Amino acid sequence: MTSLARRLLAAAALALTAVVAGTALPATATAAPAYPAPLPDPFYSAPPDIASKAPGDILATRRADTWLVPGNEVWQIKYRSTNSAGEPIPAVTTVIKPVNAPADMPVLSYQAIVNSLGMRCAPSAALFTGEIKDVFGLPLALAQGWAVAIPDHLGPQSAYGAAKLGGMITLDGVRAVKRLPELRLSNSPVALAGYSGGGMATAWAAALNPTYAPDVRLVGVAQGGIPADIELMARGLGLADRHPGFGLGFAAAIGLEREYPDRLPIGDQLTPSGLGFREELKDECRTMIIAKGLLHSVTEVAKSTSLIDDERTRAVMRENSLVDYPGVPTAPVFMWQGTTDELTPYRSVAATAERYCRAGATLMFRGYPIAEHMTNAVVGLPEAFTYLKDRFAGLPAPTNC
Incomplete structure (x- = not known):
């Protein structure tokens, strides 16, 4: 096991007691983007x-x-x-x-x-x-x-x-x-x-x-x-079966769908289990995202592993990848x-x-x-x-x- 895997597993260990294996599809889960609950403040x-x-x-x-x-x-x-x-x-x-x-x-x-x-x-x-x-x-x-x-x-x-x-x-x-x-x-x-x-x-x-x-x-x-190439990271985290960082990769997909709802319809490409998992993560912080992601893989949450190869997905990832942005700092x-x-x-x-x-x-x-x-x-x-x-x-x- 790599040092990264050990670190992510350790970070998740305390939270695993709150995780239930095999996500059920919540009644509220739909293909529409899963936005966070607003703060009451x-x-x-x-x-x-x-x-x-x-x-x-x-x-x-x-x-x-x-x-x-x-x-x-x-x-x-x-x-x-x-x-x-x-x-x-x-x-x-x-x-x-x-x-x-x-x-x-x-x-x-x-x-x-x-x-x-x-x-x-x-x-x-x-x-x-x-x-x-x-x-x-x-x-x-x-x-x-x-x-x-x-x-x-x-x-x-x-x-x-x-x-x-x-x-x-x-x-x-x-x-x-x-x-x-x-x-x-x-x-x-x-x-x-x-x-x-x-x-x-x-x-x-x-x-x-x-x-x-x-x-x-x-x-x-x-x-x-710096996560300078989101597409490269997505392939590293998202295509592996039960990668210890899968939760973070899936969370980034959820976040990008929120920001680009018309260009990145992730929900349309998720399985019922994937829709349920997205609903389960939508209000979570880092520790629980990592912990819950240990129980999932791309083959479970997506209808096809071609999700990352979808040109709409790739375009949004490139738009948010520093390696593809032509601007140069003056500072x-x-x-x-x-x-x-x-x-x-x-x-x-x-x-x-x-x-x-x-x-x-x-x-x-x-x-x-x-x-x-x-x-x-x-x-x-x-x-x-x-x-x-x-x-x-x-x-x-x-x-x-």
């Missing part, structure tokens, strides 16, 4: 005039509990962002800022690892329940004494897998943070950071920055463990990846790095000889944060292109 709803707002405009704000981060003030900002169809949507970012901090202090937008489908799993809710287990990057970010913004980068439908969406939500979150007068951060230098699913949103924000939000100036970006970037990572394949990230270099990007790319996905996070984060500290200090950005 009205703070998350879209105002009726959202279409009149510009990306990054503030829709509502509130203070949040600080017991998890003593010595800091916590704000939540609801703002206008854009979905993959170009339509206005509400988004939320949570800002943690030291009490009595100076104006225009450094701001890090930290995109947490959110491999989930339920709205309760989003950072704005899960930071205060313990569901967010981004135990490496977030504490390290807070320890720097910077203001840290953590956006709900999966959006208002928890569209896991919709990478382009995450990039736009991240950039609009930066706009909103700088526009809230009470934070006194309008002239702050801003950097981005994230790993794995958070690295995907971060990398897309950096790549979209020159075209979607040229007004957002980034002093630096640190992105690691300095530190990017790191495990060279033998089984979950997020190295070759697609290396190809993206090579393209960035050819286009003249200021890139520092590190390939660590590590297979285990989260071990690579631990190894690369110290250098990543040193890189960001130097960018905030105004030092020239290095490159190994």
Whole structure:
């Protein structure tokens, strides 16, 4: 058994007692997309005039509990962002800022690892329940004494897998943070950071920055463990029989269907068991998605293994794969990846790095000889944060292109 398989199995072990083998078809399961149950909190709803707002405009704000981060003030900002169809949507970012901090202090937008489908799993809710287990990057970010913004980068439908969406939500979150007068951060230098699913949103924000939000100036970006080629990952996770990461692959299909309901009718291609499994996962967070996925395979949930070969499916996956997006970051970037990572394949990230270099990007790319996905996070984060500290200090950005 590989190290990745052992890690995923271990993560699921505590949750397996709640899993019932052999999913029955719930009465509510249909071919229509399976959207998450909305949170009862009205703070998350879209105002009726959202279409009149510009990306990054503030829709509502509130203070949040600080017991998890003593010595800091916590704000939540609801703002206008854009979905993959170009339509206005509400988004939320949570800002943690030291009490009595100076104006225009450094701001890090930290995109947490959110491999989930339920709205309760989003950072704005899960930071205060313990569901967010981004135990490496977030504490390290807070320890720097910077203001840290953590956006709900999966959006208002928890569209896991919709990478382009995450990039736009991240950039609009930066706009909103700088526009809230009470934070006194309008002239702050801003950097981005994230790993794995958070690295995907971060990398897309950096790549979209020159075209979607040229007004957002980034002093630096640190992105690691990037799922740069969703189609390649889908083939690795989705075609194997009872792969330990199958739940995550299937969850990404559910999330993409939510974001592209007219272009990606996944429900039409699922078996009754697959429809039932989709309904079972639609409000789950990462641990239970992994645990429940151990009991399933693509041959059980799909009418045919050609699901991944459907041209509509492939088009949506390519639209959300960094390796296929022609945009190039203008901000300095530190990017790191495990060279033998089984979950997020190295070759697609290396190809993206090579393209960035050819286009003249200021890139520092590190390939660590590590297979285990989260071990690579631990190894690369110290250098990543040193890189960001130097960018905030105004030092020239290095490159190994």
